[in-house]
Amino acid sequence: MSTRTRTPALDDTQLAAAWQATSLLLDYPDERLLGRRPLLRRAAAALPAELAGPLGRFLDHVDAxxxxxxxxxxxxxxxxxxxCCLYLTYYTCGNTRKRGMALLRFKQVxxxxxxxxxxxxxxxxxxxxxxFAAAEPAAGARLLNEHRAGLELLRLALQESGSPWAAVLDTVSATLPRLDGDLREAVQRLAEQGPPEEEVGLAPYGPASGGPVFLPDPQLRPPSPPHVQGAHR
Known part of the structure; x- marks a missing residue:
C-alpha cells in the first residue's frame, strides 16, 4: 500500500486553496467547471509541486x-x-443505523x-x-482526518481503476498528515472487509423539520451538485 506525506509548511491560505480546488473538481462536471479552469490553474500554480502537479494533470484531462x-x-x-463512493460515512458506517448519527455530527459541525x-x-x-474545510480549515481538517481511512481507500480504488480523479485525491491526501501504522492497518482492514452491512432506513437522517429522509444508496448521485452555502467568504 502506498502512503503519502503531507507537504511541509502548508499555511491555512494554501490549505484553503487546495481544498476549494479539489472540492470543485470532485463536483459533477458541467459548464461551470469549464468556466473555472483558468481560476483553478492559477490556484494550482500557487501551491507546492506535490499538490500542483496532480491538479495540473487532472485539468489537462479536463481540457482534452x-x-x-x-x-x-x-x-x-x-x-x-x-x-469509489464520495459519501464519507459510507466507509465508516456502511448502510447501518449508525450512519444517521455520523451524518448528524457533520451537520452539527x-x-x-x-x-x-x-x-x-x-x-x-x-x-x-x-x-467546508476551505472556509474553516481547523474544523474541516478534523473531519477529513476522522475519515482518513475512507479517503485513502477511495484514493487507492481510483488509482487501481486508472481513474483521472485519482490525481484529485492525491492532492487531498497530500494536505493531510502522514499515515501512521494504526491508520495504515485501518485502511487495509477496510479494504479487506468493506464497510459494515445493514439495511438502511432503521435510523433515518432527516432535516431539522423532522421529516425522515432515508439514506441514499452510495451508487446514486444526489439530485443536485453538492454545495455548502456560505462557504465562499
Whole structure:
C-alpha cells in the first residue's frame, strides 16, 4: 500500500486553496467547471509541486475531454462503484443505523461554524466537506482526518481503476498528515472487509423539520451538485 506525506509548511491560505480546488473538481462536471479552469490553474500554480502537479494533470484531462464524456465517466466512477463512493460515512458506517448519527455530527459541525446545507444535500459528500474545510480549515481538517481511512481507500480504488480523479485525491491526501501504522492497518482492514452491512432506513437522517429522509444508496448521485452555502467568504 502506498502512503503519502503531507507537504511541509502548508499555511491555512494554501490549505484553503487546495481544498476549494479539489472540492470543485470532485463536483459533477458541467459548464461551470469549464468556466473555472483558468481560476483553478492559477490556484494550482500557487501551491507546492506535490499538490500542483496532480491538479495540473487532472485539468489537462479536463481540457482534452469533451464535457459529455467527462460527465459520463464521473457517473460511471462515482455512481456505480461502491469502492469509489464520495459519501464519507459510507466507509465508516456502511448502510447501518449508525450512519444517521455520523451524518448528524457533520451537520452539527457545519452549524457550529454558521454554515448551512441545502435541504436535498448530505453533509458527508467529499466535495461538501472539502468546501467546508476551505472556509474553516481547523474544523474541516478534523473531519477529513476522522475519515482518513475512507479517503485513502477511495484514493487507492481510483488509482487501481486508472481513474483521472485519482490525481484529485492525491492532492487531498497530500494536505493531510502522514499515515501512521494504526491508520495504515485501518485502511487495509477496510479494504479487506468493506464497510459494515445493514439495511438502511432503521435510523433515518432527516432535516431539522423532522421529516425522515432515508439514506441514499452510495451508487446514486444526489439530485443536485453538492454545495455548502456560505462557504465562499
Amino acid at each position: 475531454t469533451p464535457l459529455q464524456e467527462l460527465a459520463a465517466d464521473y457517473v460511471a466512477t462515482f455512481d456505480h462503484r461502491k469502492r 457545519y452549524q457550529s461554524a454558521g454554515l448551512a446545507l441545502g435541504d436535498d444535500e448530505l453533509p458527508d459528500h467529499l466535495a461538501v466537506v472539502l468546501e
